[in-house]
Amino acid sequence: MRVFKLMGVDTVFLTNAAGGLNQDYKVGDVMILKDHINMPGFAGTNPLAGPNDERFGVRFPPMSDAYDRELRRLARAAAADLGYDDFLREGVYCVLGGPAFETIAECRMLQQLGADAVGMSTVHEVLVARHSGLRCFALSLITNRAVMDYESRETANHEEVLETGRRRAQQLQELVSTMVARMESHNNNNNKTC
Numbered sequence: 001m002r003v004f005k006l007m008g009v010d011t012v013f014l015t016n017a018a019g020g021l022n023q024d025y026k027v028g029d030v031m032i033l034k035d036h037i038n039m040p041g042f043a044g045t046n047p048l049a050g051p052n053d054e055r056f057g058v059r060f061p062p063m064s065d066a067y068d069r070e071l072r073r074l075a076r077a078a079a080a081d082l083g084y085d086d087f088l089r090e091g092v093y094c095v096l097g098g099p100a101f102e103t104i105a106e107c108r109m110l111q112q113l114g115a116d117a118v119g120m121s122t123v124h125e126v127l128v129a130r131h132s133g134l135r136c137f138a139l140s141l142i143t144n145r146a147v148m149d150y151e152s153r154e155t156a157n158h159e160e161v162l163e164t165g166r167r168r169a170q171q172l173q174e175l176v177s178t179m180v181a182r183m184e185s186h187n188n189n190n191n192k193t194c
C-alpha cells in the first residue's frame with residue numbers, strides 16, 4: 001500500500017473470499033464492505049503497531065470512514081445496471097488470523113458481534129492504506145456458508161472457496177471494470193470543467 005502511495009495511486013480496490021455468517025446470505029453473493037471488525041487488533045496485532053512513519057500518516061488514524069461512501073454508492077449503481085441486484089449485499093467483514101477455519105462457537109459469536117462475513121485478509125491492507133490516505137473499496141465473495149449448527153455435517157473447505165471463486169469470476173470482473181470505467185469518465189469530465 002505504501003509503494004502504491006509513493007507511485008501516486010489514490011484509490012485501491014480489494015477483493016476476498018469469505019464465509020457467510022449472515023443467515024440471509026447465499027453462496028455466490030457479493031458483499032460490498034461497509035465496515036470491518038479487526039479481531040487480531042483486539043489482541044494487539046495491527047500492521048500500524050510500532051514506530052509511526054510520519055511520511056505516510058498520523059499515529060492514530062481514524063477508521064470510522066475506512067470504506068469510501070462514494071465508491072460504495074458507485075458499486076451499487078453499477079451492480080444494478082448489470083442486473084446483479086439479486087446477489088449484491090453490503091455488510092461487515094470480520095478478519096481472523098486463520099489459517100484454521102472457525103469453530104461453530106466462533107461463528108455464532110462473530111454473528112452476534114455484528115459480522116456478516118468472515119475471512120483472513122483485507123483488513124491489514126485497509127489499515128495501512130487508510131493510514132496513508134488511500135481511498136478504499138472492498139468486495140467479499142461469499143464462497144461458503146459459515147457452519148453455525150451443531151447438527152450440520154458441513155465443514156468449510158478451501159476447494160469450495162476456489163470453486164465459488166471460479167463461478168463468479170466473470171461477474172466480479174465485470175463489476176470492477178464497470179466501476180473503473182465510470183470513475184475514469186467522471187475524472188475526465190471534471191478535468192474538462194476545471
Ligand SMILES: O=P(O)(O)O[C@H]1O[C@H](CO)[C@@H](O)[C@H]1O
Nearest residue numbers: 015016017119120121158161
Ligand atoms: O481472503 P482471501 O485471500 O481472498 O482468501 C480466503 O480464502 C482462504 C481460505 O479458503 C483464506 O486465505 C481466506 O482469507
